[in-house]
Amino acid sequence: MTSHPAPDERPGTDAEAAAREFTAHRPRLFGIAYRMLGSAAEAEDTVQDAYLRWSDADRTELVHPGAWLAKVVTRLCLNRLTSARATRERYTGPWLPEPVLTAGGGLPGAPGTGPLEAAERRDEVSTALLLLLERLTPAERAVYVLREAFGYPHREIAGLLDLGEANCRQLYGRAARRVAGPGDDGAAARFDPPAPERHREFVESFVAAAREGDLAGLEKVLAADVVWWGDGGGKVRSALRPVRGRDHVLRFLAGVARRTEEGARLTVVEVNGAPGVVLHVGARVLGVASVDVRPDGLVTDVRMVMNPDKLGYAARQFAAYPESGA
Template sequence: MTTPAPAEEFQQYRPRLFGLAYRMLGSADEAEDMLQDAYLRWSGARREDIEQPGAWLAKVVTNLCLNRLTSARAQRERYPGPWLPEPVVTEGGALGPLESAEQLDTVSTALLVLLERLTPAERAVYVLREAFAYGHREIAAVLDLSEANCRQLYRRATQRVAAPTPRFTPRPEQRRSLVESFVAAAREGDVAGLERLLADDVTWWSDGGGKITAARRPIMGREKVLRFLRGALDGYAAGITLSVAEVNGAPALLAHQGDALAAVVSFEAGGDGAISELRAVVNPGKLGFVQRQLAAL
């Protein structure tokens, strides 16, 4: 039996490795860079020294991401305005298999924002445990830590990402209906329709990265968010088209201006089923990956 060429074998693991790197970094472009570095190490390694290619590659990617997170944390502390993860279209399996609600949740925008609270080691343990079902012994081998230390890091991580109140998770069809209703109301300029969809304490977050006009602070409360949306709807008449796609495991709003993607907006629902959070990525530097994905669909 012939052994697959290094590039061919690496491709078998690529979606899983990309999903790992993306969850670790919250950046699709940086995840691509990590895979490039991992492939260089993979292609230069002696095959006879690698008993389990998947585990070997996961360890390499995890440790590359840990090194990257050290500098990324410093950059995000200086980031102009709210930082949001780069959106990724998940319909094509870019982040590996997302066959369960738990797997979908590990790529949600809401969770990726919460993961920013963790130290790099806590994040690695949490991602490996929650998204890839690694045991603590396996995680210890990846991180070169003791099993007891990994258990402690995992316990601390779960406490730090826990929301103050239990999150309401609508059924997939409810979530889709909510987003489609929002898009329909926005297309029609139906402010009253938008108002009915928003919770009293709704919050709008915008990530412009200092590269485009965007709110530097969260906009809180239904009236203030509606006022903001009224202004944004004026842009719709100027050639903005709206659509819905599965992004980060859930329906999201896509806004195009001509052929260019202008924004990706993700949604969270409150306990009453109304929209409680809207997170808009408008930083052009964070939209390139998802635009390439959409062009390939």
């Protein structure tokens, strides 16, 4: 009679259990890393690095795996932020966060962005907020993200960062003041957004006019002080400085329309928690834009990422859309 090992003695069982455990925490880990780094690609790399450490760890000693993993990811992000700052100082043109598509909290089959299911949480991953977080030191950013986006108590944050609780409270207070303060970085939302349904309608109107090359229609939906931010990263042609004012933006868009690849389309999707736009030829994504809209329907800011190095994650997500033609 052939004997079989007990379930917990079967080859590979421990590794499989560890993988399942890690998978359960993965959305939260990605959410922390993306908010910390402003880059989906770097967030994926960070989570993968955390998995390698998880695989090598003595997990019998881990009482709270989720806290251990959050600490690992946070520390990895702090290390990456140090070098990221120097890189962004040398960046060609405006730097914008790498976009993610967030419909319903994450597309089926695509990695999620953390707990975004509730509408009231989606502003925590907005392009505007991610830009505001760029004002913070790495430590301030870590404390702010863990507290605001994930609700960690200060005592737990102190343990994750190996800091004193009082120090964490000071870092959080300083971060909150810097995020709320004025700036000329295109980060602060100038108005509260309209209700989600109306927001999408306004973005649809903007896109409809842009699709038709209807400059008169665009003039009606752009605020007088609208700003266009373009991130080409020196890889594709884009404005090297923000384009400010309705007349300047209209002229800029007219020039963009003449240069845009034949067959390109604009599709409205949810970008970083709010209605935005994907510029694409079939399933090939050329750009992703977030669009800020006033309650009266006028567009105040458009932030278009066209740097191909920043579009891989969103392109994989967009391939799941019927409109992509994939």
